[in-house]
Amino acid sequence: MGDILEIGPDGWRLGGYAWQPEGEFYAVFGDPVAHSLSPRMQSAALRERELDHQYLPLKITAGQLRQLKSGPEGGLLRGFNVTAPLKEAVAALCDGRTDPARDLGAVNTVRVEDGKWMGHNTDSGGILTVLSQAWSAEEPPEEAVVLGAGGSARAAVDALIRWDVSKITVQNRSAGGQDRMRQWLAGRKLQQRVKVEALPATSPQISSNSKVWVCCVAGEVPIGEYLPAAAGEQPALLLDLRYGDQRPEEELPSGFMFSDGLPVLMMQGGLSFAWWFGPPVPWQAMRDAIER
Secondary structure: OOOOEEEEOOEEEEOOEEOOOOOOEEEEEEOOOOOOOHHHHHHHHHHHOOOOOEEEEEEOOHHHHHHHHHOHHHHHEEEEEEOOOOHHHHHHHOOEEOHHHHHHOOOOEEEEEOOEEEEEOOHHHHHHHHHHHHOOOOOOOOEEEEEOOOHHHHHHHHHHHHOOOOEEEEEEOOHHHHHHHHHHHHHOOOOOOEEEEEOOOOOOOOOOOOEEEEEOOOOOOOOHHHOOOEOOOOOEEEEEOOOHHHOOOOOOOEOOEEEOOHHHHHHHHHHHHHHHHOOOOOHHHHHHHHHO
């Protein structure tokens, strides 16, 4: 994935060495960030559009975000993507937010204009596109379960509501995460439509309804115990937003359709690219970059 950009005591460090940008650049923020394929994908898109910008992986903590925004390091930073667990922290520092970012309370894309951070969220659109393409039936599923309660889980809930799924449940390990999800749902007047509960202590029963599971938990966390042993007679789909080394090796339930997070990464990344640079989005170049 190349060298990682960091903020050192004396400014930028790239791969452990002092670094100065030669011009305007873009980045993906994360902690960790080495797993991200966004630099490979967005760099390919920039080359295809003949745009002379670098796109780098930036390892940064939530506590360093304010320093970056107000300090000299961010002077040539013109935009960035945001991975978990920084999406809510970045949203709090944005000077303006689009309607999707405001609705979700989380930001995954930022455009920097005159030092101001303008926040956007392309996660929901990316998730909705991939779910609808991966689903085998004509009608949306009757039920959906979202595993996790962070910014990506909010985007998943938003996508499922837009897909017109009638019964949605969010399951999360921590009571604090459950409470924050309930507060967000109440703010959008969705608390009657979406149920929030703890992760099940035992594997759930095989569903008699068509059903989707969306995994929004941290990397390397097994989820097999929270899924039924097999699909029922109706379609069942698991969308795991993780990809590559983030996903632990575990068998899928028998009969499940499956998609990992790579198609979502490409969709949300292409929407981010369009928000920064306008059309056309070089979809094929982006796809080739992450599938090689």
